[in-house]
Amino acid sequence: MANEFDLIHRYFSPLAGPEGLGLGDDAACLRVEPGFDLIVTKDMLVEGVHFFGDDPASSIAHKSLVASLSDLAAKGAMPKHYFLGLSLPSDVSDEWLAEFSDALAKLQDQSGIRLAGGDTTRSLSGVTVSITAMGTVPEGRMLRRSSAQVGDLVFVTGALGDAALGLKCLEEEIEPDECLIARYRYPEARTALGIELASFANACADISDGLLADLGHITAASGVGADVNLAEIPRSPTVRELLALAPELESCIYSGGDDYELVFTADQSKQDDIESLCASLGVPLAAIGCVTEKAGVRLVDQNGKLVHTGRSGFQHFET
Amino acid sequence: MANEFDLIHRYFSPLAGPEGLGLGDDAACLRVEPGFDLIVTKDMLVEGVHFFGDDPASSIAHKSLVASLSDLAAKGAMPKHYFLGLSLPSDVSDEWLAEFSDALAKLQDQSGIRLAGGDTTRSLSGVTVSITAMGTVPEGRMLRRSSAQVGDLVFVTGALGDAALGLKCLEEEIEPDECLIARYRYPEARTALGIELASFANACADISDGLLADLGHITAASGVGADVNLAEIPRSPTVRELLALAPELESCIYSGGDDYELVFTADQSKQDDIESLCASLGVPLAAIGCVTEKAGVRLVDQNGKLVHTGRSGFQHFET
Numbered sequence: 001m002a003n004e005f006d007l008i009h010r011y012f013s014p015l016a017g018p019e020g021l022g023l024g025d026d027a028a029c030l031r032v033e034p035g036f037d038l039i040v041t042k043d044m045l046v047e048g049v050h051f052f053g054d055d056p057a058s059s060i061a062h063k064s065l066v067a068s069l070s071d072l073a074a075k076g077a078m079p080k081h082y083f084l085g086l087s088l089p090s091d092v093s094d095e096w097l098a099e100f101s102d103a104l105a106k107l108q109d110q111s112g113i114r115l116a117g118g119d120t121t122r123s124l125s126g127v128t129v130s131i132t133a134m135g136t137v138p139e140g141r142m143l144r145r146s147s148a149q150v151g152d153l154v155f156v157t158g159a160l161g162d163a164a165l166g167l168k169c170l171e172e173e174i175e176p177d178e179c180l181i182a183r184y185r186y187p188e189a190r191t192a193l194g195i196e197l198a199s200f201a202n203a204c205a206d207i208s209d210g211l212l213a214d215l216g217h218i219t220a221a222s223g224v225g226a227d228v229n230l231a232e233i234p235r236s237p238t239v240r241e242l243l244a245l246a247p248e249l250e251s252c253i254y255s256g257g258d259d260y261e262l263v264f265t266a267d268q269s270k271q272d273d274i275e276s277l278c279a280s281l282g283v284p285l286a287a288i289g290c291v292t293e294k295a296g297v298r299l300v301d302q303n304g305k306l307v308h309t310g311r312s313g314f315q316h317f318e319t
Numbered sequence: 320m321a322n323e324f325d326l327i328h329r330y331f332s333p334l335a336g337p338e339g340l341g342l343g344d345d346a347a348c349l350r351v352e353p354g355f356d357l358i359v360t361k362d363m364l365v366e367g368v369h370f371f372g373d374d375p376a377s378s379i380a381h382k383s384l385v386a387s388l389s390d391l392a393a394k395g396a397m398p399k400h401y402f403l404g405l406s407l408p409s410d411v412s413d414e415w416l417a418e419f420s421d422a423l424a425k426l427q428d429q430s431g432i433r434l435a436g437g438d439t440t441r442s443l444s445g446v447t448v449s450i451t452a453m454g455t456v457p458e459g460r461m462l463r464r465s466s467a468q469v470g471d472l473v474f475v476t477g478a479l480g481d482a483a484l485g486l487k488c489l490e491e492e493i494e495p496d497e498c499l500i501a502r503y504r505y506p507e508a509r510t511a512l513g514i515e516l517a518s519f520a521n522a523c524a525d526i527s528d529g530l531l532a533d534l535g536h537i538t539a540a541s542g543v544g545a546d547v548n549l550a551e552i553p554r555s556p557t558v559r560e561l562l563a564l565a566p567e568l569e570s571c572i573y574s575g576g577d578d579y580e581l582v583f584t585a586d587q588s589k590q591d592d593i594e595s596l597c598a599s600l601g602v603p604l605a606a607i608g609c610v611t612e613k614a615g616v617r618l619v620d621q622n623g624k625l626v627h628t629g630r631s632g633f634q635h636f637e638t
Contacts, residue, residue: 026390026524027360029461032351041346042436042451044404048443071345085363085404085449117361123447124367130404130438130449132361142348205345 004120011101012084017114028116030081036136041071043133047126052170057096058103059185060129063258065107066189067208068133070260073194074206076143077135079111084118085130092127111191141198143264148203148222152265152291155201155274157190157283159236160211164256165249174246179238187260193283197264200274204264210255212309215263216297225296226265228289230254230307254299254309265291323439330420331403336433347435349400355455360390362452366445371489376415377422378504379448382577384426385508386527387452389579392513393525395462396454398430403437404449411446430510460517462583467522467541471584471610474520474593476509476602478555479530483575484568493565498557506579512602516583519593523583529574531628534582535616544615545584547608549573549626573618573628584610 032038045064047053065082072079084104108114113133137143166184169176190206197204203222205214211233219226233253235243243250266274271287278285299307351357364383366372384401391398403423427433432452456462485503488495509525516523522541524533530552538545552572554562562569585593590606597604618626 026464027358027394027396027461029394029456030357030359031458032357034353038349038351038357039346040349040400040402040436040451042402042404042438042449044406044438044440044447044449046406046440046442046447049441075346075348077346081359083359083361083451085361085451087363087365087447117359119361119363119449121363121365122368123365125444128363128365128406128442128447128449130361130363130447132359132402132404132451137348139350142346145345 007097008120011097012115012118015101015105015108015115017081017116028081028083030116032136035139037139037142039072039075039077039135039137039142041068041133042130043067043071044128044130046128053126055185057099060127061100061103062107062186064129064131065104066187066260068131069111069113069189069191070206070208072133072135073190074143074204074262075135075137076141076194076198076204077137078195079113079133079135079191081116082113082131082133083116086118086120087123087128088120089123089125089127111189137198143194143198143201143204145203145205145218146221148218148224148265148291149267150224150291150293151268152202153268153271153287154215154226154228154263154265154289154291156211156234156261156263156286156288157193157278158259158261159234159239159284160207160259160261161239161253161256162236163187163258164252165239165242167258174249177238184258187258189260190262190283192281193278194262196277197262200270200277201264201266204262207259207261207263208257210257211263212254212297212299218263218265219291219295219297225292225294225298226289227292227298227300230299231302232286232288234284234286251309326416327439330416331434331437334420334424334427334434336400336435347400347402349435351455354458356458356461358391358394358396358454358456358461360387360452361449362386362390363447363449365447372445374504376418379446380419380422381426381505383448383450384423385506385579387450388430388432388508388510389525389527391452391454392509393462393523393581394454394456395460395513395517395523396456397514398432398452398454398510400435401432401450401452402435405437405439406442406447407439408442408444408446430508456517462513462517462520462523464522464524464537465540467537467543467584467610468586469543469610469612470587471521472587472590472606473534473545473547473582473584473608473610475530475553475580475582475605475607476512476597477578477580478553478558478603479526479578479580480558480572480575481555482506482577483571484558484561486577493568496557503577506577508579509581509602511600512597513581515596516581519589519596520583520585523581526576526578526580526582528576530582531573531616531618537582537584538610538614538616544611544613544617545608546611546617546619549618550621551605551607553603553605570628
């Protein structure tokens with residue numbers, strides 16, 4: 001394989017904007033427009049933990065960048081720049097690198113984010129991807145986790161559980177389904193909606209650890225609680241069919257991660273505006289519950305009975 | 320060990336500035352002062368490649384952050400924020416984490432940089448540290464690699480070779496020497512000088528890959544070359560003694576990495592000012608050569624004879 005500088009020149013310099021100085025220097029020089037805050041998020045994805053070694057390079061690249069774009073969407077930020085740290089085994093092939101960088105290029109075109117810098121190193125085993133992504137919001141307008149209000153409605157975009165069930169397909173726990181696998185491998189970030197939501201939502205998070213876990217981050221940070229109606233959690237037709245046959249998989253829709261949908265809370269008076277906004281952007285929307293005074297997130301069935309959820313989201317280093 | 324959120328709360332939240340939102344959100348919110356550019360650099364350090372698994376946790380933390388501080392110094396930037404990506408084996412101990420975070424705290428106090436966010440994940444083997452660091456420079460004043468001028472003098476700070484020889488001690492290639500090992504494990508970034516140099520230097524880089532390699536990055540980016548006098552390259556007393564006994568190790572002073580000194584070029588008319596500046600900051604300075612029209616970096620001995628240097632710096636993925 002090429003040496004480090006050739007590799008950067010061949011695969012990554014074409015992805016860089018002018019602020020990245022062609023990736024020929026040790027740093028990037030960014031100018032933030034006056035009147036804007038810079039929102040910064042960092043994610044680290046490790047082979048064997050966040051993805052499989054034999055996942056397509058395009059999926060590894062796509063998921064890594066979408067995880068960051070989704071964090072920016074949850075903050076209401078317009079994607080701007082990202083920095084890519086890549087630790088690669090010495091036998092990585094040109095084909096792998098070409099597929100990886102092509103997937104980044106495609107997502108750059110869709111989202112408007114541009115590569116501004118990074119670091120490429122050897123690893124002793126497996127691939128590690130670290131992305132630091134930046135976006136901008138008008139000063140003081142970042143969407144937070146910590147401002148949910150008692151009485152707010154809880155909304156969620158898209159449909160949940162597809163990615164977690166896609167992972168189960170790859171782990172051969174269930175019959176393979178191309179739609180589910182594609183949702184796991186090539187998720188989308190709700191960028192356009194996130195930017196607009198800053199005007200309507202009180203608190204927002206993206207669903208990477210699972211609905212209950214990520215809503216739990218909002219309620220904990222806001223000093224409130226939430227009731228969620230199980231029946232209202234949106235499911236894709238594929239998931240609906242699958243759960244009809246295998247109801248024991250239902251926890252995937254509230255505990256499964258990697259869907260990268262948004263969960264947010266907003267005052268009831270904003271519901272019409274939010275529904276119009278989502279309709280105009282073609283984003284499915286569901287009101288799934290409400291914010292309560294009582295701490296914690298409670299999942300209830302159609303009869304108002306508490307559903308036992310067990311483990312509610314993905315954590316590293318569990319005791 | 321604690322779970323991911325406890326771990327962040329216990330070891331890393333105390334390091335965070337207000338812009339990091341206590342590390343309780345998925346992103347940080349930064350405001351760049353009007354009239355300043357934001358300089359961003361990213362480094363990735365991998366166990367077995369950049370450090371040894373049995374290196375002290377304090378050294379791994381220190382070297383990781385200094386690598387970034389040194390990049391900022393080479394750009395003339397005032398250190399502000401950093402984001403820490405940490406991939407850890409599941410058996411990492413509380414003692415290791417305490418030592419690691421203490422070392423970061425100490426370096427934060429010395430440099431003024433603050434933790435603003437990050438990501439902590441499990442690894443299947445070994446530690447990977449990824450740091451994205453940010454500093455500010457007055458608009459348009461970033462020091463670059465690409466503006467060296469023919470006729471400039473080439474300067475270098477401190478003394479070179481200590482870190483590379485410290486590494487040889489740890490690899491048991493030479494007799495252990497505590498001074499050299501300490502220079503390898505706990506290097507310093509030339510932060511204060513870098514900030515001031517923006518007024519005097521034409522081009523600058525930090526020496527992480529080796530003097531000839533990093534000066535080579537400057538000359539290549541500037542479309543010039545350089546002649547370096549071997550005898551002028553500054554050596555510490557320890558290195559001087561060692562080379563008197565083992566002259567075959569001399570290449571460490573021009574090809575050895577990890578010293579994190581600065582190499583820069585400046586017009587001859589600035590020499591007095593630069594010498595005064597370095598004296599006032601207590602930074603040793605040496606003029607080691609000059610910038611030429613002819614491309615490439617040439618190392619010459621006292622008689623003007625070209626020194627054969629062989630491999631000139633550290634690269635990943637060499638062919």
